[in-house]
Amino acid sequence: MDTKPGLAEGDGIEAPLWMFWKRRRYIVVFMAFLGFFNVYSLRVNLSVAIVAMTENRTVHYDNGTIGYEQYFDWSSSLQGYVLSSFFYGYICTPFLGGFISNRFGGNYVFGVGIGTTAVLTLLTPLAAKAGVAVLLAVRIVEGIFEGVTFPCIHAVWSRWAPPIERSRMASIAFAGNYAGTVVAMPMSGVLANAWGWESVFYVFGVIGCVWFLAWMYFVKTSPEVDRWIEPREKEYILESLGRTEGETQKVRHPWKGILTSIPVWALVVSHFSENWGFYTLLTQLPTFLKDAMHFELEKTGFISAVPYLVMGILLFVSGILADWCQEKGFLTTTQVRRYFNCGAFLAQTVFMIVGAFILEPGPTITCITIAVGLGAFAWSGFAVNHLDLSPKSAGVLMGISNTFATIPGIVSPIITGYITSNKEENEWKTVFYIAAGIYLVGCVVYWFFASGELQPWSIEAQERRELEKQTAAQSKQQLPGIEHLAYSNKVSVEDEM
Numbered sequence: 001m002d003t004k005p006g007l008a009e010g011d012g013i014e015a016p017l018w019m020f021w022k023r024r025r026y027i028v029v030f031m032a033f034l035g036f037f038n039v040y041s042l043r044v045n046l047s048v049a050i051v052a053m054t055e056n057r058t059v060h061y062d063n064g065t066i067g068y069e070q071y072f073d074w075s076s077s078l079q080g081y082v083l084s085s086f087f088y089g090y091i092c093t094p095f096l097g098g099f100i101s102n103r104f105g106g107n108y109v110f111g112v113g114i115g116t117t118a119v120l121t122l123l124t125p126l127a128a129k130a131g132v133a134v135l136l137a138v139r140i141v142e143g144i145f146e147g148v149t150f151p152c153i154h155a156v157w158s159r160w161a162p163p164i165e166r167s168r169m170a171s172i173a174f175a176g177n178y179a180g181t182v183v184a185m186p187m188s189g190v191l192a193n194a195w196g197w198e199s200v201f202y203v204f205g206v207i208g209c210v211w212f213l214a215w216m217y218f219v220k221t222s223p224e225v226d227r228w229i230e231p232r233e234k235e236y237i238l239e240s241l242g243r244t245e246g247e248t249q250k251v252r253h254p255w256k257g258i259l260t261s262i263p264v265w266a267l268v269v270s271h272f273s274e275n276w277g278f279y280t281l282l283t284q285l286p287t288f289l290k291d292a293m294h295f296e297l298e299k300t301g302f303i304s305a306v307p308y309l310v311m312g313i314l315l316f317v318s319g320i321l322a323d324w325c326q327e328k329g330f331l332t333t334t335q336v337r338r339y340f341n342c343g344a345f346l347a348q349t350v351f352m353i354v355g356a357f358i359l360e361p362g363p364t365i366t367c368i369t370i371a372v373g374l375g376a377f378a379w380s381g382f383a384v385n386h387l388d389l390s391p392k393s394a395g396v397l398m399g400i401s402n403t404f405a406t407i408p409g410i411v412s413p414i415i416t417g418y419i420t421s422n423k424e425e426n427e428w429k430t431v432f433y434i435a436a437g438i439y440l441v442g443c444v445v446y447w448f449f450a451s452g453e454l455q456p457w458s459i460e461a462q463e464r465r466e467l468e469k470q471t472a473a474q475s476k477q478q479l480p481g482i483e484h485l486a487y488s489n490k491v492s493v494e495d496e497m
Helices: 024-054 076-090 094-104 106-122 124-130 132-146 149-160 163-195 198-218 231-240 255-259 262-291 297-327 333-358 361-380 382-389 391-419 425-449 459-496
Strands: 056-060 066-070
Touching (some): 024 106, 024 198, 024 262, 076 132, 076 262, 094 106, 094 149, 094 391, 106 124, 106 132, 106 149, 106 198, 124 132, 149 163, 163 198, 163 361, 163 382, 255 391, 262 361, 262 382, 262 391, 262 425, 333 361, 333 425, 382 391
Antiparallel strands (some): 056 066
16 A cells, blocks of 8 residues: 555545544544643643742731741752652653553553643642652652653554654644643643632643543554544554554564664754753743743743743644655655754754843743744654654653653753852853753754664564565575476477477
8 A cells, every 4th residue: 555645645534634533543643632731731830830839928917917928938949859859750760661651552551641640730739738858759759650651652653653644643742742831831820820829730630630531531552453443544554554563562672772873872862952951941931030030920921831832833833844845755754853853953052042142031032932942843853763763662762762851850950940049140041051052962963873764773674684584585495496397398398399
């Protein structure tokens, strides 16, 4: 079956592309989009809530006087530890997530990871009131369960995503990260002002639990076991994946090849670089807007959401454009990954430096918005590169890269907390310059060492070589018989003459 035509032709489904509910694989994408919406809304709500939790509030004392005090008297450095505590747990499970998702199905592990985080989010107000140590423990456990999500979704794509649609499907799903951020940041500010900081955790916790029930019911491990999929679409997916490419339950991963592969480590460096800038702004942007730009709480939530709104929109453009460039033959897979990834990193480097140098509310927020927004194009680079190198090991590869890429989530808030201890503008300039430098390193490494080709050590390449050997051996076994038949025919012709 030809997998090169556009979606409406290739899969046999007679429906416009925007009618995603007509195609089961895009229902999976939509549900994954909502899943990542929850991943980031559950992750970033504390970034805004902590501003309300630590700001001065009016208190009426029994003697009739009025004073100001904080809910929680946490220093800037302690707030950095609270914000980074999530990543202490998160770093522990990406590798494990890739492994168990290949064994038991990425859809199950993805659902349980987010569902458990939602339940723990409901318990966060109680944990905070019990003491900062209890809050840290709850956030660490949340990180442990959310750490499996990105590796698991790669296991899902390995069974549901035709190769020529990978950038598009992954980009649409990953846009949920930024939709969650865009909604959670302003909504957290509104909820905190209207009903108190506790409501932030209750609302998003309930939304996460509802999604968990829907995901577990609607999303199946693979097209083969999905009872609602059209036979034509199932055939299209299986043929495009080569029938066996998506089977990942009992594979033996080529660890030596993976750990000594230069393209794998280029991917890891790129993932680390993107996450440094991303997590720095994700956790610290509301605080930066309050301390350096002097915005009020509710405004910090709305303004903090704008860069991620732009990024979410551009993710759709990025994925569609990347697939189109490949489908039309304008760029090879390797070229798409390099141009999109490094172009984004270079632009982010420039705008982070310019924004830090100016450090005025309007221009700086504009530069941050552009820098974060253009990062969407990097997600059509490194974020789907795992599937290019080895589809059957994609979950494990994502686990490895995401483990290293979680380090910025731990280190960046702590470093930022210490650098900005005096809450001065020049301190924030240093934070932005560090992020810009790391983007530049990621750009250089990925440009020279990345690849979009199936690697020689991959399971798929090994299977192809084994198949070629078997075919050659069978041909050799048949060859004597063929030669004997040809000789017999020759003798018969000579006798007749």
